[in-house]
Each structure stands twice: as C-alpha cells, then as structure tokens.
Amino acid sequence: MNEGHPHLVIVGGGFAGLWATRALADAPVRITLVDRHNYHLFQPLLYQVATAGLSAPDIAAPLRHILRHQRNVEVWLGEVVALDPDARQVRLGDGATLDYDHLVLASGATHAYFGHDQWARHAPGLKTLDDAVYLRRKLLMAFERAEAETDPEASAAWLSFAIVGAGPTGVELAGTLAEIARHTLRNEFRHIDPRLARVRLVEAGPRVLASFPPDLTESAQRQLERLGVEVVTGTPVTHIDGTGFQLGGEWIPARTVVWAAGVAASPLGALLGVPCDRAGRVVVEPDLSVPGHPEIFVGGDLAAVKRENGAPVPGVAPAAKQMGKHIAASIRARLRGEATTPFHYQDLGNLATIGRMAAIVHFGKLKLSGVVAWWFWLAAHVWFLIGFRNRFVVLVNWAMAYWSYQRAARIIFGEAEEPPDDDVTRLPPRDPS
Structure with a gap:
C-alpha cells in the first residue's frame, strides 16, 4: 500500500x-x-x-x-x-x-423494542449470524421441550410460537416456521404432533408487509394463512415474558416469541x-x-x-x-478537487418470500404473486450472493428442501437454551417404557 x-x-x-x-x-x-x-x-x-x-x-x-x-x-x-x-x-x-x-x-x-428493552431477554431479534444461530437453537429446542413435557398445557405452550412484526423478516420467519411444523418435522416425534403447533404473526399496523401495495399484502396474507399461519393485525403486543405475551386484552401462553418489529x-x-x-x-x-x-x-x-x-x-x-x-x-x-453530486436512489423493486412456492414481487407497475413471484425471488437472491460456492450450495439446499421439505441445518449445538429460572419447570426424565 x-x-x-x-x-x-x-x-x-x-x-x-x-x-x-x-x-x-x-x-x-x-x-x-x-x-x-x-x-x-x-x-x-x-x-x-x-x-x-x-x-x-x-x-x-x-x-x-x-x-x-x-x-x-x-x-x-x-x-x-x-x-x-x-x-x-x-x-x-x-x-x-x-x-x-x-x-x-x-x-x-x-x-429496537420501543422503550421495552427488557423484552429482548424473551423475544430475540434477527440481525446477525449469532442471532440466527441462537434463534435456530431456540426454535428447534421448543419442539424437543414439548416432546419431553407430561403436562398437555405446558406442551402446548412450547408449541405456541409468535413472530412480532409483519415486515419481510417476520413474514419469512412465520411462513417457514409453519412449513417446518407441518412438513419437515412430521412423523419425527412420538409424544407430540408438530402439526398442532400454532404460529402467530402479530402486526400492530393494519396489514402485513406495509411497504407493498395493498392488493399484494392481501395476497401475502392469504398465502400465509394457507400455510397455517394465524395472522393478527391492528393489535399491538403490550407485554412479553418467558411464558407468553399480552395481545390486546388476551394473554397468550407462548414459550417462543421472536421480535421482528423494530x-x-x-x-x-x-x-x-x-x-x-x-x-x-x-x-x-x-x-x-x-x-x-x-x-x-x-x-x-x-x-x-x-x-x-x-x-x-x-x-x-x-x-x-x-x-x-x-x-x-x-x-x-x-x-480530484471536484464538487460532489446528490445521491439518487434507484428503486429496484420489492420482494418478499412467504413460504414454499409463495412470494410477492413489486417492481414499478409489475406485480407478481404466488409461484412466479417465488421463482423471481429465488433467482434474485441467488444472483446477489457473493461467490460461486455460496450460490451453488444455496441452490442445492433449496432444491433438496423443495422436493423433500427437509431443512439442511437442523443440528442443535452449543449450550442448550434454558428459560429464565423463574419460568422453568424442571421435569424428571421421561420413562422410556
């Protein structure tokens, strides 16, 4: 240099x-x-x-x-x-x-938790790789803990998931989590049925994906609901702890809350x-x-x-x-000693995936929804990945997931996440008989 x-x-x-x-x-x-x-x-x-x-x-x-x-x-x-x-x-x-x-x-x-930073302990967000690995462990462990529970209500709480915030991240998480519960984990447990898991997507505003045109957000909500996601709009979350969250006048037991709102x-x-x-x-x-x-x-x-x-x-x-x-x-x-020019943003459109073969795309007057939008979303994301290896691996993993519903990275590693001491109920080992 x-x-x-x-x-x-x-x-x-x-x-x-x-x-x-x-x-x-x-x-x-x-x-x-x-x-x-x-x-x-x-x-x-x-x-x-x-x-x-x-x-x-x-x-x-x-x-x-x-x-x-x-x-x-x-x-x-x-x-x-x-x-x-x-x-x-x-x-x-x-x-x-x-x-x-x-x-x-x-x-x-x-x-950003809008002045409720104490919620971060119970509702992790997703901004870094560390966040993603932690959240993956938390999501997968919820099914394991539900399997180990002997109390049906406690098991149901572990199978209750909430995503707070219905922007692209929230929508993508909710749709994929519903697919995991209904397809990926099917027939893998002996004491629970993962398909009974409830995935709620909670949005304080009037609609999901508010940055998209209303007709596309309506399509997105319909696609989410077909995947099994319960969409709740117009109602803010007012409290979160290790056992659940307050939604309007209703307390909802949920051992896994994910923050995607701020x-x-x-x-x-x-x-x-x-x-x-x-x-x-x-x-x-x-x-x-x-x-x-x-x-x-x-x-x-x-x-x-x-x-x-x-x-x-x-x-x-x-x-x-x-x-x-x-x-x-x-x-x-x-x-060069020359004057600078103002920045002008060129809008390249807006994309959001909802789940398998489900997405929406908005680019100028072009509006796509469903299967065509999903292929458009997939191609755009693979194209912008850095490096041939990354593109190849992602394509292979997505192809496998498409045909088999399997997820390629379902290994739980690191310290198993324990709920806060005041929230956990410690159980004896299950009798294998």
Whole structure:
C-alpha cells in the first residue's frame, strides 16, 4: 500500500461499506476496512439460517478472501468505540487508534423494542449470524421441550410460537416456521404432533408487509394463512415474558416469541455529535456526507436519506449498495478537487418470500404473486450472493428442501437454551417404557 496516499477508514463490512471499498479498488487511497466480524453477511437470507434451511457459511464470506486481490485495502478486526471528528481519529475497543483523511460509517442497524428493552431477554431479534444461530437453537429446542413435557398445557405452550412484526423478516420467519411444523418435522416425534403447533404473526399496523401495495399484502396474507399461519393485525403486543405475551386484552401462553418489529441504527451515529432521526440514523447532506464534516460519509442503515418525493430511502440491500457506490464516487471527486453530486436512489423493486412456492414481487407497475413471484425471488437472491460456492450450495439446499421439505441445518449445538429460572419447570426424565 502506498503510504503517501490519503487514508480512508471504512467502518462496517456490510453492503454499503463493502461496495464502497470495492468501488475504490483503483483509487489513489489507502483503505482500512474495520468490522467486528471477519465476514460479509448476506442479511436477506438470515432467516434461512434461523430456520435451519442454510448454514452460516452459505450466506457469509470472509472479508479478507473477498478483498484478497485489492492491494489498496487492509482489513482490521475490531470494534469502533469512539470517534473524534475534529482530530480525525477513530478509536477501537482494544485501544488502537486510526487517523484518517476520509471516513465512511456504515455500521448498520440493531433491534429496537420501543422503550421495552427488557423484552429482548424473551423475544430475540434477527440481525446477525449469532442471532440466527441462537434463534435456530431456540426454535428447534421448543419442539424437543414439548416432546419431553407430561403436562398437555405446558406442551402446548412450547408449541405456541409468535413472530412480532409483519415486515419481510417476520413474514419469512412465520411462513417457514409453519412449513417446518407441518412438513419437515412430521412423523419425527412420538409424544407430540408438530402439526398442532400454532404460529402467530402479530402486526400492530393494519396489514402485513406495509411497504407493498395493498392488493399484494392481501395476497401475502392469504398465502400465509394457507400455510397455517394465524395472522393478527391492528393489535399491538403490550407485554412479553418467558411464558407468553399480552395481545390486546388476551394473554397468550407462548414459550417462543421472536421480535421482528423494530429497527434502530447503530450507536456509532450518536458519537458524531450531529442531528439524528428518531431511529438514531444520521441526517446526512444530499451527497451522504455529515453536516460540517465533508470528509465523513454515512451509508446504509445508519444514514437517514430522503428520496425526491420526500419518502425515506428504505433500509434494504440494494439501497445500501447504491449508497456505497455513491460514497466512493464522492470520495473520488474530492480527491480530484471536484464538487460532489446528490445521491439518487434507484428503486429496484420489492420482494418478499412467504413460504414454499409463495412470494410477492413489486417492481414499478409489475406485480407478481404466488409461484412466479417465488421463482423471481429465488433467482434474485441467488444472483446477489457473493461467490460461486455460496450460490451453488444455496441452490442445492433449496432444491433438496423443495422436493423433500427437509431443512439442511437442523443440528442443535452449543449450550442448550434454558428459560429464565423463574419460568422453568424442571421435569424428571421421561420413562422410556
């Protein structure tokens, strides 16, 4: 790396950070890419890991491998804990500091529980690979615990699942979990019938998948209900603990609740000392730079960006990729002493899968639903996966699941999740006779 070139620090190896890095491959800059993890994650398929359809390496690739041929970049494994925009310094958790000439913050988002952070203990979300592996263990263990119960009511509580939030993640989780209960696990237990599991999808708003047109969301709800999902809209969850949740005036026993209702930006945005929106996203200039600090850019889920019509740019992978490329173009312009241009989001459409052969697609005037939409969704997601191996493995696993209903990654490993001490009923071993 040329030590005489300006130093660019990019925080976050997600879609925005990685696409900015790659777009600067031939630029006269030294790039340091910092991430807490050593991999780039294809987040749209996280739910597949959580529901045992895919394993972690199928949707992730090491950052060092992806960037191995890009000579102007080095990868640092670490967590940013402090920013000093005036001194142009980034401090990591191990005490190391990085001086920069340009800085890109693209550290993504986390869960938001709308002021009820205590619910996180009982209703995990899905944003990282660790979340997905934990959730997979929790979902599969629920069936095991139901099998071991001698009390029918306690067993039914273990077979009661709730997904809170009916955005794409919630819908995908609910549909896939219903398929697992009704098809994948069929005939595998001796004391329970997994098909009796109740999967509820709870949405406080009036409809599922609110970012889609109403006619497509109606189709999506019908497809969910055909899969066996109980869809509840217009009613918020007001309490969650280890035994169930409060839905309106009804208390529903459920030992497994999954949170898919809220998103908050990474806390890094608050360290800049500039205005942020209610979700913690940095309110950026039109070129995605930070007000008062033209050398700092923010992209992905950490940036609050408006479209020309005033609507917010959605927190989806295509938007993050476009932001990353635009930031790279803006840095090139700065290096040449030229003015930057405003970011314009190109809407590439909206897709959501619901279950086997069930999905919806919205692209301009094009609206698809059902089998055709499912094939469209599958092709798009396989195409955007990084690396031939990932695409091949995902295609093979999906083909196997299509013909057999089996899930390829149903191994429970690690410490078995125990409910909180005040919620658990310890049972003697079942008599094998």
